[in-house]
Amino acid sequence: MESLPSSSFWQGKRVFLTYPTSFLGAWTALCLQHLGAQVFGFSETAGKNPNLFDLTNLAQSISMTYGDLRDEESFRQVLQFAQADVVLHLGETGLLTEAEKKPLDIIAKSVMGTATLLELLRETASVRSVVVVSSDKVYERNPENKALVETDKVGAGDLLPTSKLCSELIALSYRQTFFNPDKYNKHKIAVASARLGAGIGGGDFSETSLIPQAVQSFLNKKNFEIRNPNSVRPWIHVLDQVSGILKLAEALYVKGPKLSPTYNLGAAEYESVGEVMKEFSQIWGTTWSSVSESAGKGSLSLHGQMSSELAAKDLGWKPQWDLTKALAETAKWYQGYYSGRSSVGELTSVMRGYF
Template identity: 70%
Template sequence: MSSPTSSEFWKGKRVFLTYPTHFLGAWTALSLEHLGAQVFGFAEATESVSSSGAVRLFDLANLGQRISMTYGDLRDEETLRQALQFAEADIVLHLGEMGLLTDAEKKPLEILSKSVMGTGTLMELLRETASVRSVVVAGSDKVYARTPDNRATTENDKVAAGDVFPTAKLCAEFVALSYRSTFFTPAKYNKHKVAIATARMGSAIGGGDFAENSLISQAVQSFIGKKTFEVRNPHSVRPWIHVLDQVAGLLSLAQALFDKGPRLAETYNLAAVEFESVGEVVKEFAHIWGDTRSSVSGADAGPSTLSLHGQMSGDLAAEQLGWKPQWDLTKALTETARWYQDYYSGNSSPEQLGAGVREYFRS
């Protein structure tokens, strides 16, 4: 099954992408490059490595040389203005501030400031950037208020403050949508020609994620070291989606905004459709990897409990964007295992590390 995104559409498009140094951003940049777009990245120079010093996909794939990068703080109006003027972008993908929970606990004000003021600065400068037609701002699946029946949340459900990171993402959404209502209103689209929407999504799996708290990264390290992997909360049921399915969702939304303008909704859930317990996923991943040493901790003996923040409805995206995840869990885990096995076996050329993009977006 081919991707809903069109290579004919993206060929030659100029795309301004914030935070290509992050996991999702790197895969987005690789995908755009594969589809023939010209990519202009913007991120802080220190964001090319994690807080623990682990190298990220951005460096491994040599993206710093493959795309046009500007390094700076989104809150720095002049640096951002110059980058936008140079890019003359058709489309802006604002992936926003990301990081570890420990980072949020250590510097919550900085994270909130970057999300709110960084997004605000970007939106303000778009008022003087005549080339942009489509803007997507990435949000979080954890912005929804808890529902007593734990049903799948829709875009019209109530949102609420939570941990610092999802709250910061929600604030960024509100800033973008306030500019949509005030300066880029759909009623005056023929005058400004800018269509804006936000996309809510959760954590994804895929190669190149070296975060210390990543389940897949931890499992890979145990396989490489031939050590038993003890899983915390193995009965916890979570949504699972490959990062390239999320990228395809972002690109599908950006393309639809470009083509259809204000006829779209202001927010879309890019939702996973598969739910499985952590323990079962690790067992399947170990089987795909070929490792028999992993085990599941029995510390959590309770029944399977679906994450209250994990179940979103993707019906709107399917109906209006023609998007839904293409890779099932087995395929997602297989491609993820292949990436790490290639990397640790020395097949780590930038071209090889981005091979999954060619597989995903094949004709």
């Protein structure tokens, strides 16, 4: 079984993508273009500048429509125009701090945006495969810290992953009610969800994400202080995540209802923040930069481990890049960007090296 998405499958496919303006969304749209797909995007405008979507001029290279996913009529028109084969619903994205400032907005977009999409797909005859992206933080806390599998308990947590869980449950409810695998010959739509954590890679400009913070410290020749250097986190390049999403969508299209309703697409490596930031500093190539522990410690964050054995078995998917390679490619992109090289050219080079 091929471990990467098939270019022969994606060549010429019409793909409808929500939130291509996000970090994950921009990478997904670029990869789909690289594989020869025709991409149709629908979301609100990118919230902050700079952002990868605008830097790579995706609004000019894909069929892009700006709007609110809760606007049923606009959503219907875009879907009817796209006549997509595959739908990738990346969902509302953002930071926990932002979600806490506007909780009703985040919840409404996650819940009603997903429900509107799935309801409109009942009217869309062309679609065969639907992937709804969820979060690795939907699982209940695991005191034993064992690797979580898809059948482990889920539950409410922080606002952002909980809204993702609501979105996932709505999608799976539609799967059971309207797109039931037992009636696949009637509706011809296969639906599944994919649980992902935060990925790293070039083009992330979030002010609270570790990699962009480190980059700014290195560029400004400042010491990079970390609140919780001993906090162990999952580390995975965003290209591996995109690859998993596309592998799942491809399998749903080919195999239909034979797949599981949910797949973990998790990292293969879990390392401490302090060690990873020190390695990133060394890869960056600076002799003056250093990483240290902040005087004001924060609470140790908990990141449960996900088992991706089911995705390996059913999809043939696993991360292709180890942590050192992921960090090296990430550093290479930022160094190219801040040296004035083309964002598109840098990303094309990365994708060629991956695919």
